[in-house]
Amino acid sequence: MGALSHLKVLDLSRVLAGPWASQMLGDLGAEVIKIERPDGGDDTRRWGPPWLKNTAGEETSDAAYYLCTNRNRRSVTADFSRPEGQAIVRKLAADADVVIENFKVGGLAAFGLDYQTLKAINPRLVYCSITGFGQDGPYAARAGYDFLIQGMGGLMSITGRADGEDGAGPQKVGVALADILTGLHAAVAILAAIAHRDRTGEGQHIDLALLDVQVACLANQALNYLVSGTTPTRMGNGHPNIVPYQDFPTADGDMILAIGNDAQFAKFCAVAGHPEWAADTRFATNAGRVENRRTLIPLLRQATVTRTSAGWIEALEKAGVPCGPINDLAGVFADPQVMHRGMQLAMTRPSGDDVPQVANPIRLSATPVEYRRAPPRLGQDTDEVLRSLGYGADEIAAMRAAGIV
Numbered sequence: 001m002g003a004l005s006h007l008k009v010l011d012l013s014r015v016l017a018g019p020w021a022s023q024m025l026g027d028l029g030a031e032v033i034k035i036e037r038p039d040g041g042d043d044t045r046r047w048g049p050p051w052l053k054n055t056a057g058e059e060t061s062d063a064a065y066y067l068c069t070n071r072n073r074r075s076v077t078a079d080f081s082r083p084e085g086q087a088i089v090r091k092l093a094a095d096a097d098v099v100i101e102n103f104k105v106g107g108l109a110a111f112g113l114d115y116q117t118l119k120a121i122n123p124r125l126v127y128c129s130i131t132g133f134g135q136d137g138p139y140a141a142r143a144g145y146d147f148l149i150q151g152m153g154g155l156m157s158i159t160g161r162a163d164g165e166d167g168a169g170p171q172k173v174g175v176a177l178a179d180i181l182t183g184l185h186a187a188v189a190i191l192a193a194i195a196h197r198d199r200t201g202e203g204q205h206i207d208l209a210l211l212d213v214q215v216a217c218l219a220n221q222a223l224n225y226l227v228s229g230t231t232p233t234r235m236g237n238g239h240p241n242i243v244p245y246q247d248f249p250t251a252d253g254d255m256i257l258a259i260g261n262d263a264q265f266a267k268f269c270a271v272a273g274h275p276e277w278a279a280d281t282r283f284a285t286n287a288g289r290v291e292n293r294r295t296l297i298p299l300l301r302q303a304t305v306t307r308t309s310a311g312w313i314e315a316l317e318k319a320g321v322p323c324g325p326i327n328d329l330a331g332v333f334a335d336p337q338v339m340h341r342g343m344q345l346a347m348t349r350p351s352g353d354d355v356p357q358v359a360n361p362i363r364l365s366a367t368p369v370e371y372r373r374a375p376p377r378l379g380q381d382t383d384e385v386l387r388s389l390g391y392g393a394d395e396i397a398a399m400r401a402a403g404i405v
Contacts, residue, residue, distance in 0.1 A: 016176055018183065041077065049063070061378075068358070077379035079404050084402075096125065099126070126194055181214070182210050256323060
């Protein structure tokens with residue numbers, strides 16, 4: 001039994017931020033019921049190729065994007081733009097612990113599925129609303145998408161090659177990081193609200209905005225600006241506060257050096273055959289290396305190209321200097337540490353089709369993550385869930401014929 005096996009989550013969200021939060025809760029044991037439109041379901045089901053292949057090698061209708069964030073849940077189709085579909089959702093909300101939704105501000109009020117309406121049915125409900133810009137403010141009515149938020153929230157201003165270099169310009173991160181970080185913050189907020197409810201019996205509304213999360217996650221770069229008044233700029237793979245902490249060319253490719261203190265720098269210099277760098281007053285301290293990076297980095301690059309990546313990594317690891325390769329995804333999943341930690345797995349659908357998955361990184365000693373349900377086919381669990389709500393076979397058949405489920 002998972003740590004959250006006592007919780008029931010009603011997921012009205014789609015795409016990434018909301019499903020990422022509900023998958024996290026599901027991995028930790030919560031029962032998650034995902035409500036999807038009968039006419040296609042979650043948009044990400046069609047965000048392909050690539051598409052999942054069945055046991056016969058034929059492509060299914062589920063895109064890899066959908067599969068990355070929809071395990072450990074049941075899929076129920078219900079058109080809640082219609083009264084019968086609304087009734088289904090309200091029945092599920094009546095004994096749910098959590099509702100997650102990512103509709104535009106006020107979008108669910110027209111269907112009687114907003115927080116105030118569902119709170120009247122279930123005062124213990126924790127209702128999490130995820131939007132681009134929050135429930136209030138001048139941008140509240142706008143739609144928010146990860147790419148847009150990475151730009152507006154400052155991340156793209158500090159990501160990419162420095163001005164004046166080939167390929168310079170703003171660059172988004174290679175995954176939808178604003179969505180993922182919002183999903184993680186949503187899971188934390190939900191658990192905090194559940195803890196409050198356990199003490200008081202009261203549910204509450206969570207207002208979570210992608211832009212807020214992106215600004216909050218600027219971390220040291222935000223404080224660099226607020227403390228100094230100087231706007232950070234793009235530095236490629238360089239670090240604003242630590243040197244050397246970036247990629248370096250080798251005889252056969254590239255590697256990462258992540259030197260975090262002066263002792264590690266001295267060890268690197270010894271391995272590189274240049275102990276004089278560690279004694280140089282310009283480079284002996286991190287503050288000096290940051291100030292003199294334009295002089296130091298070219299010297300290091302001249303040294304690193306003299307050995308292969310593997311040669312450097314072997315020598316530096318023995319010396320206790322943090323370093324590593326720059327893996328592509330094939331390299332990631334072939335990495336001995338990643339394999340040992342079981343980060344790649346497969347789950348089997350009732351049809352017998354295997355669905356590749358990436359493991360949850362949380363390791364709990366007493367209540368480990370469980371992989372109970374592979375990402376479901378659209379509406380896979382509709383009949384089962386509706387029967388549990390008291391609907392008869394004839395009622396279900398009639399709603400299906402009418403396109404309600």
